[in-house]
Amino acid sequence: MRCLDNLLLNTDSYKASHWLQYPPNTDATFFYVESRGGLYDRTVFFGLQAILKEYLAKPITHGDVDEARDLFAAHGEPFNEAGWRYIVDAHGGLLPVRIRAVPEGSVVPTHQALVTIESTDPEAYWVPSYIETLLLRLWYPVTVATISWHAKQTIRQFLERTSDDPEGQLPFKLHDFGARGVSSAESAALGGAAHLVNFMGTDTVSGLMAAKAYYHEPMAGFSIPAAEHSTITSWGRANEVEAYRNMLRQFAKPGAIVAVVSDSYDIFHAIREHWGKTLREEVIASGATVVVRPDSGDPVAVVHQCLELLDEAFGHTVNGKGYKVLNHVRVIQGDGINPNSIRAILERVTSAGYATDNVAFGMGGALLQQLNRDTQKFALKCSAARVDGKWIDVYKDPVTDKGKQSKRGRMTLLKHREYGTYKTVPVPAEAASLAEVEKPMGFDDALITVWEDGRIVNDWTFAQVRERANAARL
Structure with missing residues (x-):
């Protein structure tokens, strides 16, 4: 201003x-x-x-x-x-x-x-x-970087326990969804850059600009094509599967990653019927990794159940540490995510035998806004x-x-x-x-x-x- x-x-x-x-x-x-x-x-x-x-x-x-x-x-x-x-x-x-x-x-x-x-x-x-x-x-970027760093340590612990490639997986395990939840563009810039100190996944464009302007970084983070509820529900409930098919046709190329929010109506039906049956062969043939995004309900229970249903549909391999890694699909949870729920989700899916490779997180308000000078x-x-x-x-x-x-x-x-x-x-x-x-x-x-x-x-x-x-x- x-x-x-x-x-x-x-x-x-x-x-x-x-x-x-x-x-x-x-x-x-x-x-x-x-x-x-x-x-x-x-x-x-x-x-x-x-x-x-x-x-x-x-x-x-x-x-x-x-x-x-x-x-x-x-x-x-x-x-x-x-x-x-x-x-x-x-x-x-x-x-x-x-x-x-x-x-x-x-x-x-x-x-x-x-x-x-x-x-x-x-x-x-x-x-x-x-x-x-x-x-x-200064308290603000320091506190955001601190929250993000501690979340990273939690995720790293589970990756080291369950993944064959913990350091390769780690940079993209926590995605910044916080731009719309902060009080100003400056907060998005400083907070978004602070998160990128620890991770490389973000949808907060202002954070990229701050890293470039103040820290000489040409490109500090990356994102992928992803659906929002409006781009799915605008097809109508009767055509939900066509909305998903359109995402595959537009973005699912060999080696690509595409995220599709799938809880507009019934996340479990969407996985069982649409992803697991109707679109299953198209997902496999695309050569892409489809990341299913639930966005409601109890994060701990929902993520676990989604992994189980995707496992039934697409199967898994067992990695060198004895944990299941899903074929062709992953899950990203962005609703209700904070440092405590990240740990709870990973404890649950690890106990069920799933590698942390299968799950990524998006964090918004808890990353960039649910903090104040007294947090630290x-x-x-x-x-x-x-x-x-x-x-x-x-x-x-x-x-x-x-x-x-x-x-x-x-x-x-x-x-x-x-x-x-x-x-x-x-x-x-x-x-x-x-x-x-x-x-x-x-x-x-x-x-x-x-x-x-x-x-x-x-x-x-x-x-x-x-x-x-x-x-x-x-």
């Missing part, structure tokens, strides 16, 4: 007054981002680069300052007009901040510093606080300020909620080069830079400078992000 292009207005109202609230003679501040726990015990770091390129790379102008000044005056908030005009004149409109972060794709335990933000100009010490609102939205308890807090030339610790420690206790002082994150463990450590108050941290034996810096004074310093490719995330295991 063009009306939201002004960076100075991409904040909370009360931020406009905060430059007046710091102690006299403050000339530097230091902030950090962490997940303070939540649903999962580790997070997949992703999305900062997209946010920085989209919002902080464009210099602010005196016109932006004029617009913000007028809005806040009418809104009832003071505004640091002189400070912002200084940034336009002295820094070309680029914010004087340094941002350090773990490399994107890193899988990091909760309660560790993922990002640090520090001012780099004593005249603009208040800037990190002003952009908190913008930067903390994300926070961005000030932890240090330089006042009268000395660094002081800044922290909160509310007696009513110890879970909201914040870290204090300047800090950095270390990683053990052999064991991969992480440790957030303080930077001595007297240290001139973060590089002066004394590292315990075996530990290296885990945070690197990614952004400084309006320019990207490390520019990750999507392939690098994927490689890091895929290398991590539960």
Whole structure:
């Protein structure tokens, strides 16, 4: 939305007054981002680069300052007009901040510093606080990537147990169906790209565009021809089988995959009669794999029953691990899918002797929308300020909620080069830079400078992000 292009207005109202609230003679501040726990015990770091390129790379102008000044005056908030005009004149409109972060794709335990933000100009010490609102939205792509990654670990476990080709199967086992269920195109883009860190199947086109625009990835994911209910029910119930036959004639070529929603009326009748009898020979002769999609009912029971009925019609082979793999057909379940139902479905079909090869999943709202900042308890807090030339610790420690206790002082994150463990450590108050941290034996810096004074310093490719995330295991 063009009306939201002004960076100075991409904040909370009360931020406009905060430059007046710091102690006299403050000339530097230091902030950090962490997940303070939540649903999962580790997070997949992703999305900062997209946010920085989209919002902080464009210099602010005196016109932006004029617009913000007028809005806040009418809104009832003071505004640091002189400070912002200084940034336009002295820094070309680029914010004087340094941002350090773990490399994107890193899988990091909760309660560790993922990002640090520090001012780099004593005249603009208040800037990190002003952009908190913008930067903390990092919680969204990180949380989506985290949910997707944990689902991937679950699916991987079942594939390793039941499939002859677990790594070959895995990238396409969870498909993103979430574009229509999110609140904005930006959410679809960031969330869709976050899912693609872990998988390669998606129908969220915005996610492809984000991976291309911000991470240099020409094509991050793939899809297949698939029916929706309207393209089946428009044939009428009496002609349901002709709707399915049309899908075969249009898309079922040797080696192709085509998905057909089959629960418009009676999924079990559709499999027994239409797929299993009337169209059986056409499916086989096509050389394609037909993926039957149920879209209603109890996912655990329905997927199992569909596999049994397809097995009766098309038969199976037994793989090297002793599990059944259906001939010519598969099932994709996209209704009611979340990390818990994925595990329940796979437990059920595995106990029935079916390889995970037979099943794929589509995830929509539970992937891109049924989450919030508290899913992983994300926070961005000030932890240090330089006042009268000395660094002081800044922290909160509310007696009513110890879970909201914040870290204090300047800090950095270390990683053990052999064991991969992480440790957030303080930077001595007297240290001139973060590089002066004394590292315990075996530990290296885990945070690197990614952004400084309006320019990207490390520019990750999507392939690098994927490689890091895929290398991590539960």
